[in-house]
Amino acid sequence: MACKSVNMLLRHQAIEALVSAVDETTGIVSALGFISRDLFALGPQIRQRSFFCMGSMGSVIPFSLGVTLAVSDRRILALEGDGSLLMNAGSLVSVLRYGGPNLGIVLFDNGIYESTGGQPSQPPTFLLEQFCAGVGLATAVAHTAKQVEDWVRRVWPQCEGPPVLVIKTTADVPSPRIPSELSEITSQFSAWLRLSRY
Amino acid sequence: MEANCTSRLLRALAEAHIDWLVVVPTSGLNAVYSQFESRGRCLFVTREEEGVAVSAGLAVAGQRPLLLMQQSGVGNSLNAVFSLADAYEIFFPILVCDRGVNDPNAVQRVSSKQTSKVLRALETVSINFSSSDSPRVFADLVHSRIRWICCGL
Numbered sequence: 485m486a487c488k489s490v491n492m493l494l495r496h497q498a499i500e501a502l503v504s505a506v507d508e509t510t511g512i513v514s515a516l517g518f519i520s521r522d523l524f525a526l527g528p529q530i531r532q533r534s535f536f537c538m539g540s541m542g543s544v545i546p547f548s549l550g551v552t553l554a555v556s557d558r559r560i561l562a563l564e565g566d567g568s569l570l571m572n573a574g575s576l577v578s579v580l581r582y583g584g585p586n587l588g589i590v591l592f593d594n595g596i597y598e599s600t601g602g603q604p605s606q607p608p609t610f611l612l613e614q615f616c617a618g619v620g621l622a623t624a625v626a627h628t629a630k631q632v633e634d635w636v637r638r639v640w641p642q643c644e645g646p647p648v649l650v651i652k653t654t655a656d657v658p659s660p661r662i663p664s665e666l667s668e669i670t671s672q673f674s675a676w677l678r679l680s681r682y
Numbered sequence: 683m684e685a686n687c688t689s690r691l692l693r694a695l696a697e698a699h700i701d702w703l704v705v706v707p708t709s710g711l712n713a714v715y716s717q718f719e720s721r722g723r724c725l726f727v728t729r730e731e732e733g734v735a736v737s738a739g740l741a742v743a744g745q746r747p748l749l750l751m752q753q754s755g756v757g758n759s760l761n762a763v764f765s766l767a768d769a770y771e772i773f774f775p776i777l778v779c780d781r782g783v784n785d786p787n788a789v790q791r792v793s794s795k796q797t798s799k800v801l802r803a804l805e806t807v808s809i810n811f812s813s814s815d816s817p818r819v820f821a822d823l824v825h826s827r828i829r830w831i832c833c834g835l
Contacts, residue, residue: 535742539765543735546727547766550739550747553702553725574728578736582725667771674742 491627495592495656496522499563501629502590503530505636506561511676513548514563516541517599518658519592523563525659535673536662542572545589549579552587552646555677559586561636566593566612567605576619576648583646588636591616594653602655613650623648683710683779683835687811691833692717694811694820698775700748702740704733708752708779710835730755734762734776741774753780753797753832754790760800767829775824778806778832806830 493501499522506512512534514520520536537544548562569576569591579587593612597603606612616623622643626632635649683691692714695703703718704725718724727733730751737747751759756778766772778801781790807828809820823831 537766539769540735540762542731543738543762543766546732546735547739547742550736550741550745551743552739553736554740554743554745572729572732572735575732575735578725578727578732666769670742670770670772674744677743 492594492652492654493627493629493632495519495594495598495653496659497629498592498626498632498651498653499523499526501632502561502563502636505633508533510559510561511535511551511673512561512563513537513544513551515544515565515568515592517565518656519563519565521659521662522656524662524664531664532672533676536664536669538662538666541568542570542575545569545579546572546575548587548589549575549583551677552584553582556584556586558677559588561588561590563590563592565598565605566591566595567597569612570605573615576616576621579646580620585640585643585645585647587646588640589621589646589648591648591650592653593650594655596655598655599658613648616648616650621646621648623650625649626651683811685713688713690811690814690816691820694817695748697817697821698748698824699746699821700775700824702737702745702747703750704737704740704747705750706730706733706752706755708750708781708835711750711779714750730759731762734759734767737774738762738767738770738772741772747774749774749776751776751778752835753778753801754793756797756800763829773827773829775828776830778830779835780832781835801830801832804830806832808832810834 514523516537544564548560552560613623613625702723733749737749740747783794
């Protein structure tokens with residue numbers, strides 16, 4: 485029987501653990517709402533190699549797939565929420581079909597639509613990690629910062645295909661809204677992708 | 683689509699320097715898919731909305747994708763077009779293949795009629811691949827960063 489975990493990280497703790505473990509050559513694409521806000525709040529060194537979605541729910545994973553197909557020598561970390569993943573769940577199948585090991589998918593699994601007030605995003609018997617594994621993607625689960633860091637540093641580099649990490653998180657205080665112009669986010673990320681290859 | 687139209691469409695994509703095809707397939711364009719598949723550059727996606735995001739990712743990374751869909755997929759794509767491609771000023775063209783109001787399938791007839799209203803609102807440019815100059819016209823539209831382009835099947 486499916487069992488929801490009781491050990492969960494605060495969202496910002498999970499993001500900090502990811503960012504501390506990932507190297508400077510890895511780009512990050514983050515989902516709308518609090519995930520992007522928390523990532524943006526970590527400062528300019530992160531911002532220059534990140535693409536912050538502030539809409540287009542469910543687009544992080546296919547967008548990241550497109551980037552990694554274009555720049556196969558660059559790693560991209562896709563940060564997505566469980567609610568927005570389910571809006572575009574078929575994208576996991578496309579990742580299985582076309583994705584490479586340079587695409588790492590991280591799902592923040594809190595079971596709610598946190599940015600809109602905490603409505604449930606899943607039935608209680610649903611296990612996101614089983615869903616991803618059922619698609620055929622190598623899927624791990626993290627409950628602690630150490631497990632997150634270990635996945636980034638040790639597990640992901642050894643994967644032959646695009647791996648998934650499901651981080652069990654709980655509701656958290658949001659960071660401020662992102663003040664950047666959207667076109668500025670595009671041009672900065674695009675420039676980083678170009679510069680970092682030469 | 684007639685064979686000579688398909689060959690003009692292929693020439694159009696070449697003249698526009700399209701290097702990736704992102705598609706939820708519509709019938710009659712196997713020759714187009716095959717050519718891009720032979721180069722490993724045809725991506726069959728599960729939904730048009732997903733195709734918008736994949737195309738946006740390719741474009742941000744410097745590639746030149748075309749998103750191709752049947753008119754019945756336009757509705758599925760709109761939020762991602764507005765809130766990702768348009769909002770973040772990421773250009774790639776979308777070629778909508780319209781089955782038309784005389785299609786033998788009643789659903790497609792309604793879809794074509796209703797979608798045409800949406801395409802007009804999106805300032806879609808129509809192109810006819812039975813015309814000999816259509817490859818150049820298409821390339822010019824792409825060069826001018828016209829996002830929505832529509833053709834008959």
